[in-house]
Amino acid sequence: MSNNSIELRIENNTAFVSLNRPEVFNSFNREMALSLQAQLDACEKNDEVRAIVLTGNGKAFCAGQDLKEVTNPDEHPGFRRILEEHYNPIIERIRNIEKPIIAAVNGVAAGAGANIALACDIVVASEMASFIQAFSKIGLVPDSGGTFFLPRLIGFQKASALAMLGDKVSAEEAERIGMIYKYFSAETFGEEVEKLAFKMAKMPTKAFALTKKALNESLINDLTKQLALESDLQIEASESHDYNEGVNAFVEKRKPNFIGK
Numbered sequence: 001m002s003n004n005s006i007e008l009r010i011e012n013n014t015a016f017v018s019l020n021r022p023e024v025f026n027s028f029n030r031e032m033a034l035s036l037q038a039q040l041d042a043c044e045k046n047d048e049v050r051a052i053v054l055t056g057n058g059k060a061f062c063a064g065q066d067l068k069e070v071t072n073p074d075e076h077p078g079f080r081r082i083l084e085e086h087y088n089p090i091i092e093r094i095r096n097i098e099k100p101i102i103a104a105v106n107g108v109a110a111g112a113g114a115n116i117a118l119a120c121d122i123v124v125a126s127e128m129a130s131f132i133q134a135f136s137k138i139g140l141v142p143d144s145g146g147t148f149f150l151p152r153l154i155g156f157q158k159a160s161a162l163a164m165l166g167d168k169v170s171a172e173e174a175e176r177i178g179m180i181y182k183y184f185s186a187e188t189f190g191e192e193v194e195k196l197a198f199k200m201a202k203m204p205t206k207a208f209a210l211t212k213k214a215l216n217e218s219l220i221n222d223l224t225k226q227l228a229l230e231s232d233l234q235i236e237a238s239e240s241h242d243y244n245e246g247v248n249a250f251v252e253k254r255k256p257n258f259i260g261k
Contacts, residue, residue, distance in 0.1 A: 005032035006039050007057065013050040013201040014194075015043045022058025027066035028112060030077055033086035040093045050260045051201040052097070053193060054120060055104035064111025064134060087112050087144040094119045095216055098209035100200050104193040105129040105171070105180070115144035118153060121212060123180040124196065125171040126189040131179065136166045152219065154179050204242035205260035 007018040017039050019026035026032075043049045056062055070076050077085070094101055094116070103120035110132040117123050117131070133150070135142050142150070142163050151159035154177045162169065171183035184192040200208070210233040217229050237243055241261045249256035 006035040008039050010049060012198045013048060014053060014197045015049045016053045019056040019062055024066055025060035025063035026056040027063040029066045029069045037089055037093060040097060044097045050099060050205045051197050052099055052101045053104050053197045054101060056106055060107040061105045061109040061117060062113025063108060064113045083143055090116060091119050091145045099205060100208045102197055110134040112144040115146040118149045119145050124193060125174060125180055125183040126186050127171050127183055128186050129171040131169045131174050133163045133166055136164055202258060204246060204258045206240045206242050207237050210237050
């Protein structure tokens, strides 16, 4: 299934959502931004989908904003509209969808493209990938959650330097500094992404949704509030089908059959 600038494939309870403007390194225009939002909404509502992979077609993951759109006075939506209608809703969806989202960064991830990847639950990359906070190169400020997630991932000092200097970070370096979970060789990247996604889709994804909620709240809660939230979420998890299935499978020494409920 495709939607011009976004392609969707569902396999083994996993939705593979691919940015599909390879001729411009999957840079965003309005059509692609709105299409991505629509596809994420569809994945959220589809009970068959228990995990989501976000990746790019061609050589790049995403080069950020298509500058042709913002330099053409007849097409420029305006930066406020771009942020409030394009990128901010994408980041909100990524963080609020109650399903695990894996960013599979196959090539360069620059500007908003880098920060959309970093907003995902798990980020894996090909050894050919790189991450660039490219905003300063044209006199702009990191957006799409970049000033929120990056310092929390790698620390304030490193994030400040990357945001201001716009240094290119290789996949190997990104893993080393904790920006991403793991990188793979170019030859095995596709296979490793599928292996990870299919594994997660068969795990207790109800618990993943609650874990995601806890991690989201941990970014703003103090310890007391976070402990209270953990208690509430643990009670909810303990009342799920997957908890009962997991315990019974452990006692019966068999493989559990989780259904995400």
